[in-house]
Amino acid sequence: MLTCFIRYEIDPFRRAEFEQYARVWGETIPRCGADLIGYFAPHEGSATLAYGVYNIENLAAYEAYRARLAADPADRENYDFAKRERFILREDRTFLKLASR
Numbered sequence: 001m002l003t004c005f006i007r008y009e010i011d012p013f014r015r016a017e018f019e020q021y022a023r024v025w026g027e028t029i030p031r032c033g034a035d036l037i038g039y040f041a042p043h044e045g046s047a048t049l050a051y052g053v054y055n056i057e058n059l060a061a062y063e064a065y066r067a068r069l070a071a072d073p074a075d076r077e078n079y080d081f082a083k084r085e086r087f088i089l090r091e092d093r094t095f096l097k098l099a100s101r
Contacts, residue, residue: 002062003037003055007092012047014087021087022052024078029054032068032075033061048089059095 010018022039029036035055042050056062069075082088 001055001057002059002095002097003053004034004062005094005096006052007094008050008052008088009048009090010042010050011087011089012042014085015041015047017081017085017087018050021078021082022050024074024081025052028069028072028074028078032072033065062095 008018019041022041025039026036033056037053037055040051040053042048056065
């Protein structure tokens with residue numbers, strides 16, 4: 001099992017738009033085959049960092065999941081929304097495996 005951590009740098013004055021974006025992923029990611037842990041928006045401390053976290057079986061499953069996302073109309077609409085509104089300034093993705101077990 002791999003856990004994907006997505007680190008977003010967002011416009012601090014556009015948090016509501018990021019939260020709308022996150023709610024769409026809350027439906028789309030599980031529907032397309034990943035185990036969504038959640039999307040997290042700034043609350044206290046940094047006003048510019050947000051995160052998305054989900055589990056996926058392995059990198060092959062990730063590739064199949066990404067293909068399903070690309071074919072999903074809600075995914076395309078959400079991506080276009082983020083691109084048009086420009087509330088995401090930077091996005092970094094990393095895959096980690098649980099090492100404490």
